Amino acid sequence: MIALNKISKSYDGGATHVVRDLSLTIGRGELIVLLGESGCGKTTTLKMINRLVDHTSGTIEVAGNDVRDRDPVELRRGIGYVFQGVGLFPHRTVGENVGVVPRLLQWPSEKIAARVDELLTLVKLEPGTYRDRSPAQLSGGQRQRVGVARALAARPDIVLMDEPFGALDPITRDELQTEYKRIHKELDLTTVLVTHDIMEALVMATRIAVMQDGAIAQLGTPHELLTNPTTDYVAELMKKPRQQASVIEALLEGGV
């Protein structure tokens, strides 16, 4: 579905690279997580897929076509995008935010209205209640539900998510993660999700690409990474959840 072939990105004419010689093939229906610390190049990699950032060398194919041959605006309209800061337009209602891409694609207005209601229902926001609210009147979790609905509006096959649940409280985050997995399966989507949250990666991914210094340190299923880390960095990383779990266990045993 998406094929990254030896892609690099440099902002200074090749002196330093944010991403270097990265290759990754993503199959249909996968939910790939790009996991890494800030500055490792994971968000840049994500943005190169829909040309929010143009890559310096290598090739990127989406659904069999080189992205360089496609008009970036057109390309982006066909790919859902969920933003780190949610990125809802504050001067538009919830309904208008969800319907923005169909409107750009010049769907007839009845069709947009029907689609908006359908999507709000999908993300469990009652359309009659929420359609005409302004984003400022929603909670953080509700806002990100709208963000997801907006990304799905034009029936894309591919969804890109940039730390979508980072700013949410743990309970809401958990709820949305579970729900997004359901939607992903239900709509047969291909998703690329960027996060620095190891638990999120383990819970959601079909495969995880651990990134370090602009390259993939290890690619594998959550099970493979936990059981068979190939580098010290990955091994260190995969210890974290278990360390946390043992702290909690200790606390429970201590009865505090």
Added chain:
Amino acid sequence: MSTNFREILADLPANLANHVKLCVIALVVGVLVSVPLGIYVNRVRWLRYPVLTVASVIQTVPGLALLALMVPLLVYTGGLGLGLSAFGFYPAVIALTLYSFLPILRNTVTGIEGVDPDMVEAARGVGMSQRQVLMEVLLPLSAPTIIAGIRTATVWVVGAATLATPVGQKCLGNYIFAGLQTKNWVMVSFGVVASAGLAIILDTAIGGLERAWSERRRKLAWISGGVLTTIVILGLIAPRIANWMQDEPPVVATGKVKPGEAKGVTSVRIGTKTFTEQYILAQVIAKSLRAAGVSTSVKDSLGSTVIFDALSRGTIDVYVDYSGTIWANYMKRRDTPAPWQVMAETTGWLAKQHGIRNLGNLGFENAYVLAMKRTKADKLGVKSIRDLAKHASSLKVGGDYEFFSRPEWRALRSAYGLRFSEKTSYDSTLMYEAVKEGNADVIAAFSSDGRIAAYDLALLDDPFNAIPPYDAILLVSKRVANDARVVRVLQKLVGQIKLGVMQRANLMVDRDSDKKTASQAADWLLQQFNR
């Protein structure tokens, strides 16, 4: 007072409508230029500093100077190559448009810069083109800041538009300029209140529209939008109607144009400078013409160089000037021959150089004369400027705004070796108060001013003839000069107004109690003709 007020109100439709027209056009053009420029500057970053600096520099030019500078600019560029008239509407509207740039431009730039970059990325990410990002995200989100800039510009422009009077554009400033010159404080206050009121209404309506839009309040939108639309329509349509109404129709229906006779001038535009005598004489001319069946309109309070250029270009048809002013300021002559010779040479020069016809002396002279309080003059034993020179170093001299930069002042100083201890420029109205109250010991008075007698001022002789004669002469444009009928009417005024009569008419308007309007003084003056 009530007549006074009725006269003020009679001018309101024309003054207000023209004021609105100026402001609306200046602001609309200002927005159409500044907002796109602000957007462009935001994209081409290096332009930001130079563009904003130029706008700031324009803003620091005092309003009156900026308006006045547009006249020579238009004259020398042939109306910006478009043949725009250098008087009246165009210089005023161009200056006001320039004046509106900075607040709108600056707020557009800061407004767009202030939009959260994540918002722009989100807009691009969902697939908006650069244009759509601008129209759907950047502009709506920076609209409150941009509109705040437009509101600031509105208040500035409405205020600055009162300064359009001296360049020959009718506006609410006519009240302020004419009122200041004739010490009519009611008129000044009326002009100030009217322009402030207009500024507040426009500002509130724009603010209301913005709030209605951001808070989605339909009723407020209708009200504010309605007020704004009404004002805009008034500004664009009303000036024609109001000017036409003010363009006073003839009192008597005229005889028909005889067959074979060229179609004559049907409407005459009269200009005035910025002092009482000019307002009265304009009314005398207007009333005489209307009585003869010619309609008239008056352009009040033109700057003294503006009015001469306006006549030579045919923007106005007739006004009263003074031979010495033409002689010294336009012909640049430094000698002072006999009055008849000045008159003859001036007439020839006007006709040859400018196609202006001098119909003759109205019958009095309005010269610059040095005057002091009689008690003071007697005490010092001063009768002539030669006597004055001995005491000058301990005396303070006052003059109107232009006097000290006029050639007459240089001529006086070099002829008599005058060295005063202090020299001060006054508004010509206030200059007489200054000498009366002792703030100035000597003033460069106008010989036809009624206050010379009223305040018991002594006029000092000029034995060396340093100051040229200032016969009041009636000047007409080529267009009117070719109309024998109008010329005949105007010629009847020549030689009719004696100095004493003019002084009394001026005093009627300038004095503090029992004030008359210029029009009433003109009626009185015309009655003196028949005796």
